[in-house]
Amino acid sequence: MKLKSTVKYQIIDIGKPVSIFYFVLFCILVFGFTVSGARFVISGNVVSTTTGPEISGMELATVVFLFVCGLNSFKEFFRMFMQNGISRKTIFISRLITILDVCTGMAVIDKGILLLGKLIASISNRILYKGLFEMIYSVRADRISALHMHIDGFFFNLCLYLAAMTIGYFITIAFYRMNRIAKITVAVGVPMVLLNGLPTLDAVLLHGAVMRALVNAFTFAFGFQNGGNPYFGMVTLLLIAAVFSCLSWLMARRAVVKD
Amino acid sequence: MKGIEIRNTSKDFGNVHALQNVSVHFEENKIYGLLGRNGAGKSTLLNVITGRIFANNGEVLVDGETALENDSITQKIYMMSEKNYYPENMKIRDVFGWTKEFYLGFDTAYAIQLAERFELNIDKKVKSLSTGYSSIFKLITALSTNAPYILLDEPVLGLDANHRDLFYRIVIEKFSENPCTVIISTHLIEEAAGVIDHVVIIKDGEIIKDESRDDLMSKGYTATGAVSVVDSFIADKNVLGTDSLGGLKTAYISGALDRSTVPSGIEISKMDLQRLFIQLTNS
Numbered sequence: 001m002k003l004k005s006t007v008k009y010q011i012i013d014i015g016k017p018v019s020i021f022y023f024v025l026f027c028i029l030v031f032g033f034t035v036s037g038a039r040f041v042i043s044g045n046v047v048s049t050t051t052g053p054e055i056s057g058m059e060l061a062t063v064v065f066l067f068v069c070g071l072n073s074f075k076e077f078f079r080m081f082m083q084n085g086i087s088r089k090t091i092f093i094s095r096l097i098t099i100l101d102v103c104t105g106m107a108v109i110d111k112g113i114l115l116l117g118k119l120i121a122s123i124s125n126r127i128l129y130k131g132l133f134e135m136i137y138s139v140r141a142d143r144i145s146a147l148h149m150h151i152d153g154f155f156f157n158l159c160l161y162l163a164a165m166t167i168g169y170f171i172t173i174a175f176y177r178m179n180r181i182a183k184i185t186v187a188v189g190v191p192m193v194l195l196n197g198l199p200t201l202d203a204v205l206l207h208g209a210v211m212r213a214l215v216n217a218f219t220f221a222f223g224f225q226n227g228g229n230p231y232f233g234m235v236t237l238l239l240i241a242a243v244f245s246c247l248s249w250l251m252a253r254r255a256v257v258k259d
Numbered sequence: 260m261k262g263i264e265i266r267n268t269s270k271d272f273g274n275v276h277a278l279q280n281v282s283v284h285f286e287e288n289k290i291y292g293l294l295g296r297n298g299a300g301k302s303t304l305l306n307v308i309t310g311r312i313f314a315n316n317g318e319v320l321v322d323g324e325t326a327l328e329n330d331s332i333t334q335k336i337y338m339m340s341e342k343n344y345y346p347e348n349m350k351i352r353d354v355f356g357w358t359k360e361f362y363l364g365f366d367t368a369y370a371i372q373l374a375e376r377f378e379l380n381i382d383k384k385v386k387s388l389s390t391g392y393s394s395i396f397k398l399i400t401a402l403s404t405n406a407p408y409i410l411l412d413e414p415v416l417g418l419d420a421n422h423r424d425l426f427y428r429i430v431i432e433k434f435s436e437n438p439c440t441v442i443i444s445t446h447l448i449e450e451a452a453g454v455i456d457h458v459v460i461i462k463d464g465e466i467i468k469d470e471s472r473d474d475l476m477s478k479g480y481t482a483t484g485a486v487s488v489v490d491s492f493i494a495d496k497n498v499l500g501t502d503s504l505g506g507l508k509t510a511y512i513s514g515a516l517d518r519s520t521v522p523s524g525i526e527i528s529k530m531d532l533q534r535l536f537i538q539l540t541n542s
Binding site: 002009089090254 | 311312313328329330334337342344345346357358361362
């Protein structure tokens with residue numbers, strides 16, 4: 001069975017970027033901890049100086065990284081595997097296995113980094129180090145035990161990573177299948193509709209009804225009501241990953257080698 | 260049935276009919292020449308066989324099994340393409356290593372030996388190779404897979420005369436030691452003619468000849484002489500085409516030769532494959 005070799009190839013291929021990613025992350029954390037005495041604060045993408053130094057939500061960087069990896073994971077692999085007589089079905093299944101392996105591995109590493117960061121923070125007694133889960137579900141995180149929080153956080157991150165990578169994978173296959181005109185139309189049209197057209201239409205004609213509905217749907221899907229239920233979020237993210245994986249298969253099954 | 264069998268296969272690209280109801284059988288352990296002019300449908304046919312593109316209709320069977328999306332079948336076929344489908348930053352050494360992962364019969368020692376014969380530095384990256392060496396590394400990979408069916412699309416693209424000669428010798432060596440089906444799609448017919456057993460000629464997406472080289476050659480001849488003499492000689496014959504130069508005319512004739520009917524002033528010679536190809540594919 002070529003599945004094992006196909007997964008092996010992809011895992012090895014992604015190994016180098018992952019190593020570089022964690023090296024950069026490590027440097028950022030060292031820098032963050034080193035200058036924390038100067039009240040340098042990193043809070044995901046939000047900077048705050050109100051309390052003690054805070055480093056939080058570093059997993060967001062992993063989400064972005066995996067999304068970008070997803071975006072770069074079709075054309076080259078597809079050509080290489082087709083050259084080596086691998087069927088589309090095997091390519092697709094091996095990709096899903098690779099996504100699962102990589103996301104699990106990075107969720108484990110991130111959890112390790114989080115625990116290490118918390119340890120250093122507790123020793124310093126000045127720095128606050130928080131994971132993405134604690135940021136999103138802060139009310140719940142305060143209520144449950146540390147172990148429970150870390151287990152929930154691990155699975156939440158895993159689901160988030162899976163969703164990010166499968167979305168990236170779908171986008172790259174969809175673009176691969178499109179002709180040039182369709183690519184331009186989608187690349188320009190979708191952001192315009194989502195960022196300009198829909199909000200304007202909503203504000204002018206519907207008095208914000210669409211935005212309210214979206215916020216309500218988002219709140220429900222991620223379990224933000226009643227103090228926050230992360231299991232809603234996990235199920236939602238898994239559903240997103242499943243839907244985009246199915247859509248990716250629909251695209252990949254008829255993909256052809258292009259010159 | 261052993262071999263690659265293509266049944267009633269058609270493929271359109273927009274309004275272009277690249278393959279039109281093609282049916283052909285590539286038997287085991289033969290070297291085929293897949294000949295055709297630019298755009299005749301050679302690469303399309305090979306791409307359909309390997310499932311890189313989808314036919315509009317028809318099917319491809321390999322050793323009696325459907326080839327499309329069948330890993331156990333695609334393992335039996337290796338296609339060397341004119342284009343490079345390996346990652347640009349991969350070293351040739353790594354290409355060999357990974358091919359071994361996917362084609363279990365890949366002979367790394369043989370690949371390295373061929374690389375030495377072609378003076379290919381296997382520590383170079385794919386992107387750093389010239390057109391000729393890019394063809395060479397793909398050829399070496401193809402010939403080392405030991406796949407039962409090896410498809411070579413324009414294998415001598417960019418190769419100098421010495422390397423082309425070496426390639427044909429290696430194909431013959433390889434075939435005599437370890438027979439397999441080799442399909443060579445090429446424009447350089449004269450050179451390939453010495454290697455191929457069987458000729459498949461494709462024109463405008465249709466197979467117009469599918470015969471052994473010897474049969475094909477024995478079914479035709481050329482007659483050269485003065486224009487008037489040749490014209491009268493070929494009047495009742497199946498003429499594939501003619502060339503005229505000054506007062507001389509050469510006619511390419513399909514059919515058996517009855518030497519007793521050849522008038523004086525006409526010189527009869529064997530038809531060569533390239534001449535026959537040109538006559539058959541001239542529109």
